Amino acid sequence: MTGQPTTAGGDGRDTTGPRPGAATGRPLLPGQPGRPDVFTFGETMVALRGSGPLKLGGTMNVSIAGAESNVAIGLARLGHHVRWAGAVGEDEAGQLVLRTLRAEGVEISGAATDPGAPTGLLLFEPRLPEVTRVHYYRAGSAGSRLTAEVIRRAFSAAPPRVLHLTGITPALSPTARSAARCALQLAREHGSSVCLDVNFRARLWTAEEAAEVLREWIPAVDVLIASDDELPLCLPGGRGGEGSLLPLSLQEVAADDAAATVARQAGLLLDQGVGEIVVKLGAAGATAFTHSGSLYRPAKTVRAVDAVGAGDAFVAGYLSALLDGEGTAGRLERAVTTGAFAVASPGDWEGAPTRSELGMLGAPPGTVVR
Numbered sequence: 265m266t267g268q269p270t271t272a273g274g275d276g277r278d279t280t281g282p283r284p285g286a287a288t289g290r291p292l293l294p295g296q297p298g299r300p301d302v303f304t305f306g307e308t309m310v311a312l313r314g315s316g317p318l319k320l321g322g323t324m325n326v327s328i329a330g331a332e333s334n335v336a337i338g339l340a341r342l343g344h345h346v347r348w349a350g351a352v353g354e355d356e357a358g359q360l361v362l363r364t365l366r367a368e369g370v371e372i373s374g375a376a377t378d379p380g381a382p383t384g385l386l387l388f389e390p391r392l393p394e395v396t397r398v399h400y401y402r403a404g405s406a407g408s409r410l411t412a413e414v415i416r417r418a419f420s421a422a423p424p425r426v427l428h429l430t431g432i433t434p435a436l437s438p439t440a441r442s443a444a445r446c447a448l449q450l451a452r453e454h455g456s457s458v459c460l461d462v463n464f465r466a467r468l469w470t471a472e473e474a475a476e477v478l479r480e481w482i483p484a485v486d487v488l489i490a491s492d493d494e495l496p497l498c499l500p501g502g503r504g505g506e507g508s509l510l511p512l513s514l515q516e517v518a519a520d521d522a523a524a525t526v527a528r529q530a531g532l533l534l535d536q537g538v539g540e541i542v543v544k545l546g547a548a549g550a551t552a553f554t555h556s557g558s559l560y561r562p563a564k565t566v567r568a569v570d571a572v573g574a575g576d577a578f579v580a581g582y583l584s585a586l587l588d589g590e591g592t593a594g595r596l597e598r599a600v601t602t603g604a605f606a607v608a609s610p611g612d613w614e615g616a617p618t619r620s621e622l623g624m625l626g627a628p629p630g631t632v633v634r
């Protein structure tokens with residue numbers, strides 16, 4: 265996290281011009297009955313949230329979590345038709361995943377059950393008010409054994425307007441990586457727009473391994489969403505990252521220099537054919553870069569209780585506004601709104617707003633909605 269950029273538009277002005285839909289590089293497929301607005305896929309796990317240090321025991325809250333299904337729920341709550349595909353074990357945990365997604369209005373006709381492996385598990389350990397530790401139990405899980413066949417079936421049933429995928433799936437296993445590649449190829453063939461959220465998970469693979477895959481994918485991406493320290497993973501040979509894959513925030517550079525570096529890296533990605541690069545800046549907000557310029561939006565002010573899930577909620581808001589035909593300013597506005605809703609509630613996705621709740625954030629303290 266390096267703070268807001270000081271490049272053109274860094275003062276909050278929209279320098280991207282009125283190009284609704286066009287900034288994504290490829291025109292969105294029209295909505296039509298049976299066609300999902302968004303198709304997403306990945307691993308969803310059972311999520312246990314403790315209330316303090318894990319080694320002390322105590323009670324845990326049981327839910328589900330997975331970056332892609334978090335986005336799917338966020339979109340479904342906003343009224344979009346979203347299809348999720350993934351594999352769960354033939355176990356009660358898998359039933360919890362599928363039941364929750366179904367209850368949230370996510371279409372799961374493409375989901376698969378794998379009798380040969382368990383559903384994965386994720387433990388959240390709130391260690392300090394601002395620091396949550398995550399423990400994964402997902403190696404060899406059903407979700408990590410996702411195959412291209414599952415994706416082919418789910419995608420081809422009705423090609424979506426937007427394909428959403430994350431950099432988590434290729435880190436899970438070679439078959440999951442092939443599944444993701446297959447989805448990208450199908451999106452190309454069917455004219456679906458592609459949104460990639462880098463979501464680098466250092467517990468799952470190294471920066472070098474991630475960079476090798478992500479750099480290959482970049483030319484197929486229309487909307488790239490990343491934290492500022494993830495951009496070098498997408499650039500050829502570490503270009504723009506001062507030849508280093510180290511997160512920028514770990515480098516001792518002044519905030520202004522870091523903002524200029526992010527703008528330069530975004531420019532290099534635009535040159536690679538990405539239509540739009542959206543950089544999440546945590547509590548500082550987010551900036552979008554297109555060929556027409558850049559636009560910064562500050563975060564919405566809320567009392568943050570759980571930062572986990574903010575990025576996925578942000579993506580859901582961004583894609584929702586994109587599907588509605590909003591320009592860059594409208595997309596960022598909805599994204600910072602849904603991101604703020606996520607941090608204001610415990611859980612990955614539980615606090616995601618419905619469309620009619622979007623306006624609640626501006627309400628003065630003490631407001632009672634009757």
Ligand SMILES: Nc1ncnc2c1ncn2[C@@H]1O[C@H](COP(=O)(O)OP(=O)(O)O)[C@@H](O)[C@H]1O
Nearest residue numbers: 544545546547549550563568574575600603604
């Ligand atoms: N403390 C906060 N208050 C309000 N909004 C926030 C806060 N933290 C994050 N957000 C919103 O959520 C978005 C995504 O959060 P961020 O932490 O950057 O993503 P990630 O969870 O992927 O690391 C931010 O761009 C911002 O709009």
Ligand SMILES: O=C(O)C(=O)C[C@H](O)[C@H](O)COP(=O)(O)O
Nearest residue numbers: 329330331432572573574575576
């Ligand atoms: O699927 C995984 O690997 C996960 O880690 C699930 C995470 O709980 C979310 O992806 C939250 O991530 P943010 O929205 O970036 O806070």
